[in-house]
Amino acid sequence: xxxxxxxxxxxxxxxNTLKTYHGKIDFHNNGQFDSFTVxxxxxxxxxxxxxxxxxxxxxxxDDIRNGMAFAFSSWETxxxxxxxxxxxxxxxxxxxxxxMNINVVTGGDSPQPPNPPNPPTxxxxxxGDSCANKSSDDCDGSCDCFWSWPSSESWDGPDxxxxxxxxxxxxxxxxxxxxxxxxxxxxxTGCNCHWSWPxxESWDGPDxxxxxx
Numbered sequence: 039x040x041x042x043x044x045x046x047x048x049x050x051x052x053x054n055t056l057k058t059y060h061g062k063i064d065f066h067n068n069g070q071f072d073s074f075t076v077x078x079x080x081x082x083x084x085x086x087x088x089x090x091x092x093x094x095x096x097x098x099x100d101d102i103r104n105g106m107a108f109a110f111s112s113w114e115t116x117x118x119x120x121x122x123x124x125x126x127x128x129x130x131x132x133x134x135x136x137x138m139n140i141n142v143v144t145g146g147d148s149p150q151p152p153n154p155p156n157p158p159t160x161x162x163x164x165x166g167d168s169c170a171n172k173s174s175d176d177c178d179g180s181c182d183c184f185w186s187w188p189s190s191e192s193w194d195g196p197d198x199x200x201x202x203x204x205x206x207x208x209x210x211x212x213x214x215x216x217x218x219x220x221x222x223x224x225x226x227t228g229c230n231c232h233w234s235w236p237x238x239e240s241w242d243g244p245d246x247x248x249x250x251x
Contacts, residue, residue, distance in 0.1 A: 040085055040087055041085075044085040045078060045085060052080075052083050052085055053078045053079075053080050053083065053084075053085055054080065057080065058080070058138075058194060059078055059079065059080035059194070060078065060079040060080065060193075060194045060198070061076070061077070061078050061079075062076070062077045062078075062079070063075070063076050063077075064077070064170055064171070064174060065102070066171075067099075070096050070099040071095045071096055071098050071099040071102055072091055072092065072095065072096065073088060073089045073090055073091055073092050073095060074088075074089055074095065075087065075088045075089075075170040075171065076088075077169065077170045077174075077185075079166065079167070079185050079193070079194070079198075080193070080194075081166075081193055082164065082165075082166030082167065082185070082193050083166060083167050084166060084167035084168075084169070084185050085167075086169075086170040088170065108142060110137055112135050139194075139196065162188060162189060163186040163187065163188060163189060163201060164186060164187055164188075164189050164193070165184040165185070165186045165201075165203050166184060166185040166186065166187075166193060167184065167185055168182065168183060168184050168185075169183045169184060169185055169200035171183065174199075174200035175199040175200035175201065176199065176200060176201045176202065177200050177201065177202050178202065181202035181203070182202065182203045182225070182227060183200050183201070183202060183203070184200065184201065184202075184203040185198070185199070185200055186198065186199070186200070186201045186203070203225065211236060211237050211238075212234045212235065212236060212237060212249060213234060213235055213236075213237050213241070214232040214233070214234045214249075214251050215232060215233040215234065215235075215241060216232065216233055217230075217231065217232055217233075218231040218232060218233055218248035223247075223248035224247040224248035224249065225247065225248060225249045225250065226248050226249065226250050227250065229250035229251070230250065230251045231248050231249070231250060231251070232248065232249065232251045233246065233247070233248055234246065234247070234248070234249040234251070235247075
């Protein structure tokens with residue numbers, strides 16, 4: 039489940055539904071359709087929901103294997119389970135809904151890329167929040183997987199997706215400041231996490247954030 043502040047109409051929400059945002063659904067299988075993850079991304083921020091191991095999705099395994107049509111629908115209800123205390127359907131005044139840049143990626147039970155993904159050249163990409171799992175899009179299951187986009191493009195552009203995030207060599211070419219709030223802020227993965235910046239830049243420059251020390 040999402041936190042109340044994760045998703046809703048306004049800038050006080052992590053994902054502002056009044057603005058364009060990116061939605062992605064990942065199907066997971068271990069011989070059958072076990073679960074799925076829904077990820078919403080916007081301006082370098084993302085939130086995810088996962089069904090967990092779900093008996094209802096497992097019943098759909100053969101249907102998916104035999105071919106299913108992909109369909110969109112939009113409907114309203116006065117029942118709170120759908121609109122979640124954000125607004126009543128009749129008072130949202132949402133007259134238009136647009137779906138853009140739709141991309142469907144399919145694979146077998148255990149799809150394998152023909153070649154392992156190449157890690158990005160440091161500085162070529164801008165990174166947002168971590169993706170739903172370490173095997174999303176270009177990530178190979180062993181790296182820190184983040185929503186990312188070319189630095190010359192937008193966060194929701196055609197080349198924006200999940201990639202492995204290169205970790206700097208501990209202690210190399212960075213200056214370190216105070217300890218960050220948690221061991222998992224920004225680039226940190228449960229380590230000794232400190233505010234840091236490239237030695238040739240300012241402590242509050244564009245590349246300054248939390249890193250493992």
